[in-house]
Amino acid sequence: MNKNIIYIGIAVIVGLLAGFLLFGGDPAGTAANNATDIHEHSDEVAANKMWTCSMHPQIMQPEPGDCPICGMDLIPAESGAEGLALNEIKMSENAMALANIQTVIVGNTSETEGNTMSLSGKIMPNEEANAVQASYFEGRIEKLNVNFTGEEVRKGQLLAIIYAPALVAAQQELLTAASMKESQPGLYKAVRNKLKLWKLSENQINQIESSGKVRENFPIYATVSGTVSEKMAEEGDYVKQGQPIVKVSNLGTVWAMFDAYENQISQLKEGQKITxxxxxxxxxxxxxxxxxIDPTLNTQSRTVSVRATLNNKDGILKPGMFVTSKVNISKQNDSTSQIIVPASAVLWTGSRSLVYVKTNPNKPVFEMREVTLGAKNGETYTIVDGLTNGEEVVANGTFTVDAAAQLQGKKSMMNTDNSVEVDATNHLTQVERLEVPAKFQTQLKAVFDDYMTIEKALVNDNAETPKIAAGALLKSINNVDMKLLKEEPAHSQWMHLEKELKTSASAISKTSDIKIQREQFVHLSAHLINAVKTFGINQKVYVEYCPMANNDIGAFWLSTNEEILNPYFGASMLNCGEVTDEIN
Incomplete structure (x- = not known):
């Protein structure tokens, strides 16, 4: 027994000694060092970490806390939002394709480009070569030899025969005076001059005098050659002296009438050559x-009429034809060449001009950039400041990129605040309401009504009705009269919104795939929300939001009631969402 105890004791001592040799050292010091390393690493990670909400991924904050929308604890964002800057957004390749987002690399103007300006207009008759053929005496048109508008007439051609009672009496006076011309030559001469004032020729007067017979019907001859542009009387009509019968236009020369915008006027002058x-x-x-160049500005369209005269001896230029022209403009005498971008790349809010720059050449990452605009030349703008040569900007689908920025809570067209926090009561940024005519609001209300038809169909998982309703929505958009918006920035904002609304509606109208329809409905809703907020439709509507729609990015839609009926999921998640705003 004693030996066993001794053996056990020796084994314990040996085990303790081996453990010390294997795991010995300074455990407390090592633990402290490890804790220090972990703490320093955590501080380094925390310094670069962004926090987001699992239900509202558009929330991005530099420190932990509660979600300003739902109150849930924020969680670390994946990889610091893939290394994006606070005002950068990333779009999926699928979203890029659906929205047809296209980019261009901007560059400096050269000696051979950027020095022309494009104008659009149409051909019109040369008013200086127009003539009105009138009746020189009262009477009834017995025969009219002009049958239709567009008919060619020649100078001296018989146009009409008129029964003229007044000339009957004048002829009788001529015959009476002719019998007394020897004794009363003054009277005879006065009667002949009277007939000449009614455009009777010397030959006609002599025939009446020699025949001794009074004529009841008299011819009217064309005094000019040209094309009949308007018939102003018909056979059987009773015409007064001086009343027009036909209007004749000489189309040997025609006018090209163009509309030039205010910012183009300074580059135009009389005598300037155009093509x-x-x-x-x-x-x-x-x-x-x-x-x-018209001395007055059209206050409705904010344009000035510019006219050029064209030689048309071959008659190939027809009044009403649409034409375009290129006007040579003088190069600006500055030492630095300027950047030009397509007009479609610029978002204009009245006080700011914005473009979206692709910051990563290999990924769809964009950042909003404020720029200073120079002159507009045709479909391009000169950029005075804000871009550098070689940068890549969005040229098509700019509004869609801006809508994506709004959805992700980033700096956007309607949001100048650099903070990316989203108000709990309003996921979309506040848009300034503009004063517009009630008629425009009524026309926009028709667009909204067609939109609601699409939404209700998607709620019911119906893919056929949206296809038809999108076609109706396109017609309603075309019926919106942009001329009612007389002032900026309303005119420019609707012009951009109209283009984006048409793009989304057109895509929905071409497919029966409800998945694609819902993807396009995201963009349609974002732009219509901006339109309704900006212009109003004289109806209270609700902005509603689902954080799980649009591949968990989140998506908005409009509704006429507070009840949540989700168009992005239909029956599978019918009541998923929340009301985020009211538009009165």
């Missing part, structure tokens, strides 16, 4: 010179 092209003859250029 005119038409759709009918795309490979033929017509040289012309600006002959007139």
């Amino acid at each position: 005119v092209t038409t759709n009918a003859y795309p490979n033929k250029d017509f040289e012309a010179t600006i002959s007139f």
Whole structure:
């Protein structure tokens, strides 16, 4: 027994000694060092970590806390939002394709480009060559030899025969005076002059005098050659002296009438050479010179009429034809060449001009950039400040990118605040309500009604009705009269919104795939929300939001009631969502 105890004791001592040799050292010091390393690493990670909400991924904050929308604890965002800056957004390749987002690399203007300006207009008759053929005496038109508008007439051609009672009496006076011309030559001469004032020729007067017979019907001859542009009387009509019968236009020369915007006026002057092209003859250029610039501005369209006279001896230019022209403009005398971008790349809010720059050439990552605009030349803008040569900007789908920025709580067209926090009562940024005519609001209400037809169909998982309703929505958009918006920025904002609404509606109208319809409905809703907020439709509507729609990015929609009926999931998640805003 004693030996066993001794053996056990020796084994314990040996085990303790071996453990000390294997795991010995300074355990407390090592633990402290490890804790220090972990703490320093945690501080380093925390310094670069962003926090988000699992239910509202558009929330991005630099420190932990509660979600300002639902109150849930924020969780670390994945990889610091993939290394994005606070005002950068990333879109999926699928979203890029659906929205047809296209980019261009901007560059400096060269000596051969950027020095022309494009104008659009149409061909009109040369008013200086117009003539009205009138009746020189009262009577009834017995015969009219002009049968239709567009008929060619020649000078001296018989146009009409008129029964003229007044001329009957005048002829009788001539016959009486002719019998007394030896004794009363003054009277005879006065009667002949009276007939000449009614445009009777010397030959006609002599025939009446020699025949001794009074004529009841008299001819009217064309005094000019040209094309009949308007018939102003018909056979059997009773016309007064001086009343027009036909209007004749000489189309040997025609006018090209163009509309120039305010910011283009300074680059135009009379005598300036232009090149005119038409759709009918795309490979033929017509040289012309600006002959007139309207001294007054059209306050409705904010344009000035510019006129050029074109030689049309071959008659190939028809009044009503659409034409475009290129006007040579003088290069600006600054030492630095300027950047030009497509007009579609610029979002204009009245006080700010914005573009979206692709910050990563290999990924769809974008950042909003404020720029200073120079002159607009046709479909391009000159950028005075804000871009550098070689940068890549969004040229098509700019509004869609801006809508994505709003959805993700980033800096956007309607949001100048650099903070990315989202108000718990309003996921979309506040948009300034603009004063517009009630008629415009009524027309926009028709667009909203068609939108609601699409929404209700998607709620019911119906893919056929949205396809038809989207076609109706396109017609309603076309019926919105942009001319009712007389002032900026309303005019420009609707112009951009109209384009984006049409793009989304057109895509929905072309498919019966409800998944694609719902993807496009995200963009349609975002732009219509901005339109309704900006212009109003004289109806209270609700903005509603589902954080799980749009691949968990979140998506908004409009509704006429507070009850949540989710168009993005239908029956599978019918009541998922919340009301985020009311538009009165």
